[in-house]
């Protein structure tokens with residue numbers, strides 16, 4: 001089994017990289033752990049308008065215990081019930097996703113490389129890089145189209161929360177990466193290199 005961590009700022013292209021890697025490998029060999037699924041539950045009785053103002057780019061926003069526990073379970077060969085999270089309602093959903101242990105586990109999220117406990121469980125650590133102005137443009141497009149926010153709200157939130165949190169908690173994790181991928185999802189060569197690396201490890205493990 002190989003555990004890969006893929007970090008990077010919001011809008012950098014992490015999800016796209018994961019999708020492209022999955023397209024290159026047999027589906028039943030890869031399981032994905034999206035860090036977004038491990039946001040904490042919303043505090044009870046708080047209105048949606050207030051929930052939307054909360055800081056989701058701080059380490060305290062995540063349920064690290066559950067995330068790390070479930071990675072350990074998969075590594076030890078046990079299936080998990082992965083939580084699901086809805087960004088529009090800023091809360092965990094009642095449904096879970098049954099995830100079987102596979103040969104390749106990919107943990108993807110803004111703070112995938114933040115905690116040493118998680119980094120130590122990874123065989124390969126990747127940071128997807130993109131200019132902050134390009135990330136901002138992509139986040140505006142996504143949040144307006146998919147999350148029903150106005151461009152003004154997205155820009156204010158970017159300046160007040162996302163940008164300082166990125167500088168403090170996300171960008172510094174680049175130093176823990178074995179590989180830094182510029183131009184995220186469009187970097188065909190990087191995805192190809194990762195595919196070759198993953199296949200090599202899987203072949204070596206199969207021989208043991």
Ligand SMILES: Nc1ncnc2c1ncn2[C@@H]1O[C@H](COP(=O)(O)OP(=O)(O)O)[C@@H](O)[C@H]1O
Pocket residue numbers: 008009010011012013014015016017138183184185186187
């Ligand atoms: N290198 C790139 N050039 C142009 N657009 C990109 C690139 N990488 C990703 N995108 C687009 O940017 C948006 C955000 O990408 P996504 O992979 O969802 O980022 P993340 O998961 O890091 O938030 C998507 O619409 C995606 O198609």
Ligand SMILES: Nc1ccn([C@@H]2O[C@H](COP(=O)(O)O)[C@@H](O)[C@H]2O)c(=O)n1
Pocket residue numbers: 009010011014015036039056057086087088089090091109110162
């Ligand atoms: N309720 C929430 C939870 C998270 N976000 C934003 O999502 C971003 C992380 O996801 P990516 O797929 O873009 O890496 C993060 O920047 C959060 O601000 C949100 O808006 N609302």
